[in-house]
Amino acid sequence: MQDTPDIADRHDAVCVIGAGGSGLAAIKNLREQGFSVDCYERETSVGGAWNWRHDRSPVYANTHLISSRPLTEFPDFPMPDDWPDYPHHSQLLGYLERYAKHFGLGDSIWFGTEVVAVTPVGDGRWDVTTRSTGGGAERIQRYAAVIVANGHNWSPKPLSVDTSAYRGKVMHASAYKDPAQLRGRKVLVIGGGNTGCDIAVEAAQQATTVWHSTRRGYWYAPKYIFGRPADQVNDKMLQLRLPLRLRQWLYHRTLRLTVGDVTRFGLPAPDHRPYESHPVVNSQLVYYLGHGRITPLPDVARLEGSTVELADGRRIEPDLVITATGYLPRFEFLAPELLDIDEDGKPDLHLHAFARKHPTLAVVGLVQADAGLFPLAHWQSVAVARWLRLRVSDPVRATAVQQKESTRPLRSWTRLRVVPSSRHWFEVSHTSYLRTLEDLLKQMEPVA
Template identity: 30%
Template sequence: MVKKVAVIGSGVSGLTAIKACLEEGLEPTCFEKSCDIGGLWRFTDELEDKRASIYSSLVTNVSKETMCFSDFPMPSDFPNFLPNRKYFEYIKLYAENFKLTKYIQFKTTVCRIEKHPDFPVNGQWNVTTESDGEKKTAIFDAILICTGQHVDAEIPIDSFPGIKMFKGKVLHSREYKRPVGYDGKRVLIVGMGNTGVDISTELCTLASQVYLTTREGVWIIPRLGKDGYPFDLFFLRRINNWIENLVPRSVSRWMLKRYLNNRFNHELYNIQPIHRIFWKEPLVNDEIASRVLSGSIIIKPGVTKFTETDAHFSDGSIVRDLDVVILCTGFGYSFPFLDESVFKRNENKGNLYKKIIPLGIEKPTIAFIAFLLPIGPTMVAAEIQCRWATRVFKGKSK
């Protein structure tokens, strides 16, 4: 009997999940609550509830050769680093080429996923969905969770004393779409990740002054690499991996630090990371150095408190008369449709085998796809995870 698999979400992970199911002879049904595929990469000017959001100017951080699926190369006329609309076009081409959309039920919300009464024996799931006001429940042999990790904005209010008193505008980066309405404003951007730096380099051409905070520092990698090629074509090579595994870890880290600081002296710009190299996701940006040198972006340490108009920082400095605060404090993820006996984030964080299947579950028939932060493109990791998970469902892998 062909096993039925429910795929939750039709973003990049959901699409490659559908394809992996088909390759293993499984029968996928994908549930997508919006009207189209693409997930994070489908830009809209309106902020949609419970859906990932991006800004209009977003460009990929890795080159097209690195972030394409293994069996579907990017079109040759696509640029090396893709604006979000171009990557969405690629996703559309991928779905059309492998005829994936016919397995998707659009405008269908997953309300509940719970274990079938005989789960310890058959590993099956009851999936309740709603579409056009009508609820349905169906039985599936396995589940692939592909809802993404850029939906629930994390706003650590307790980390910013006094921010509720601030009289200017406060928003999370999830709400930022275009650089409209920032002319002549004094803007503080909290968080020096890829999003924070992208927004700061865009707004600094319009705002009277942009301040960018970092508590821990960050390693910066330019898109432009050796001999004018994309940086990752040089960086992600077998010889570099061979050297890293051959020499002591301390030596390989020193070599990488030296390479990065030769391109951009992090200590000089007050962003030298306090942690081990690549302990967290590196930053990919080509503009930040020139913007800091020109003074249009001023780097500040961590915020200690806010007043009605000002921000205080850990070095004792104060920035006065701020108009806007943008919190680039990242995202969390949650599964309100999933029974907590299967996965409770606060308790189960890190308790996913291979970062995919919950430890201790009676039957390995549920997989969480792309809930990780690799040094490299998440979509490539998602493809490999789906291949492995579907083989586990099929009984080909343990």
């Protein structure tokens, strides 16, 4: 296509959206494949969700990893050996800042710049409209490909019940930042995921009264099993390729021995098998339940006046309600059909990464794994970068790879049996997923 005065053609350059962990990995691996890269980051520094200074960061003062250090670090940039098993969020931010500096990624990032629109213009190319977050004129640049790494833990999922008639304070977990917000309050935490459990535990140490409402029963895993981080024990079982039913039995048996029967604390029994939901990793929830500092409750039916009515008809009067309802993926700059987004907001992507109808559009980091995200984002971005390079160097072979990948069984790279909720849209077993990426990379290896 011919360039026009108001569109700057960047020719073979690739646009990356977001400079969090996934975006940084994408920049690095694209540049290693010889691509020029322009990364647009709406904030003024790197880190994404792990940078607590960012408006959209869900991080609060006491946030730590729930995946252990060896299963969270980038494979080509290890975390320090003297770090704890579960690093603090400030350590994670420093780690990402050092990663960006080590690989010299800063000169590819345009900070304080948000992407307004991404539009296909034919021949696999894209017009990317940007503007300064401080205002000003929009700018359009044309790219050979677009990699989206805008994260999926920043757009709060609304509570399913109306709160407009409630006079107490209601806030999403993303607005919770410091234990002082809980001090001396009567707190209701809604949501049984990791964030909801963590905030309930913090409230148990600060608030006068703590209720914890969950919709269903969960499997609550301690952070340590047999003296090792729990995810490392699970990783060993996956490496041994133990059958799922055997792993489920071992998991259930281990929790019986370490955590015990949680129904005796008033929690509902899990309505699903182990590994059919994202693991809740929390060693302290049962401790505070056992000490009477947290009162478990069923789902919330209504909020009105000063009262919260529960599904079983009981009523409570909290003065602070924290909704730990999770997040939904949002791609405001893309037309929904580009990622095959359905009416619920779920995109349909091959390997949760490759747009099915647009071979030069991909998303990095849109996975929910039983381990840390960074290793998966690294190998996703390696696969995307090599795919884009193959399209340039050997388009015939690239077509053959694409045709073969289109027949790959869904069960080989994603979990099919999971609890039906948006929390599990992108659930994968990290070992199965990495094996699938390894197979894809082998298909794209240079021919001798």
